[in-house]
Amino acid sequence: MKVLHILSSHGMGWTGGIRATLASLAQTRLASWVEFQLVTQDQAKATLKTWQPDLLVLHRASSWKGIPELLTLKAKARILVEHHYSAGFEQHQVPSSWRFRAMLRLNYRLMDRVVSISQGQQQWMQSNRLVASEKVRLICSSRNLDPFFQVPTKAEPEKLFTLAAYGRFTHQKGFDRLIEAVQLLPVGSVQLLLGGQGPNEQNLKALAQNHPHIRFLGKIDDVPEFLSRCDAVVIPSRWEPWGNVCLEARAAARPVLVSDVDGLTEQAKNCGIEFQPDSCQNLTDGIWQMINASPEQRQSWGQQGRLSAIHAWDDYVNAWEQVLREFK
Template structure:
């Protein structure tokens, strides 16, 4: 069985990279009966023609502009992995709900399956009647977590409580609200290690205003190393269909603070604190709650998170196998 994965023109990034994740998937037991190939949408036309795949798996964002490609790329079946859109995205980024939903319904109609990457996203897809429930499948996003599962549990320390946050510096990730929340707290109560790069970097540094305990780390090549330095991880996203940062933090046995949106909500159960995503003061209060939690409570959150993440990769492979066998 030939399966062609199609990404956006520039590929896609999440922590660790979707290319690396799909390469790992291709090395699992699925390789005994599935041949995978990965291209960008610019390369797709020629590859579809020359390789003649049985199944197209689209990882790119749906759009009006992309519909003609769907009509010309020929294969026995098509699957769309919905990495991009969610209830939170719709709330924050969509000026015309009816037009946006019409575009999605048309794109999804051209698919044999639509794969949601979290229960929260699946609920939105079905409750908004964007796609018939019988066409939806759930594959919770994952990656190979071995380096994160090997991060030692955080030992108790008298050092300043350390929060870590990392990702692309964009409006979606909510780092502006995180910085504002830290600035609301007394100096010396917490330090923030903020890793990443992106278009909002200059404005975020301006907002931090040389705060003595907000540290910009730049691009993070060793994420497990960063997680080993912190007491907890904060994910303040405005929308997040899934959120691999939360998955990585859980695997590293670090308690999490997450905004109550999309796929983050289901990930944080029993392993941290949730806060209302639009309120900086509530985020500041959640940080204080995390700091004031007993070491035993934080350890319990971390252990619960690691336990919940330990089988994530195996579950990911199992879910892929179930979907692919529908087209074998």
């Protein structure tokens, strides 16, 4: 069976992670009966002519503009993995829900299956009747987490309580309100390590105003080592269909402080603190609660997080195997 994964041609923040995950998937037991190939949108048509796959798996964002091109991508079956849209996205980014939902319904109708990457996203799809229930398959996002399971647990802060946050510096990720929330706390109560790059980097640095305990570390190449330096991980996203940062933090046994949105909500159960993302003060209060939690409570959150992540990769592979066998 030949499966062609089509990634976005643009430099979106998740492309590298998705590519690495799919490359790992191709090295699992599925390789005994599935031949995978990964291409960008720009390469898809040429590959379709020469390779002739049985199944297309699209990882791009749906749009009105993309529908004509989608119709030209011929194969026995097509699957869309919905990395992009969620209830939180609709709330923050969509001026006309009616038009947005009409676009999604049309795109999803052209697919043989639509993969939701979190329970929260699936519930949003089905409660708004965006896709026929018989087409939807749930495959919670994951990656190979072995390096994160090797991160030592951490009971006590070394000096300052250290919060870590990392990802693309975009409006979605909410790092602007994280900086504002830290600035509301007494200087010397916490340090924030911010890893990542992106279009909002200069604005975020200006917002930080040279705060003595907010540090920008640039691109993080060794994420497990980065997480070993922190006492907790904060994920202040405005929307997040899933959130692999939360999964990585859980695997590293770090308590999490997350926005109560989309896929983050289901990941944080018994692993840390959720806050309502409608004000910086809520995030400030959440940070203060995390700092003042007992070492035993933070250790319990971390241990529960690690336990909840132990089978994530196996579950991901098993779920993909079930979906692919539907087309064998």
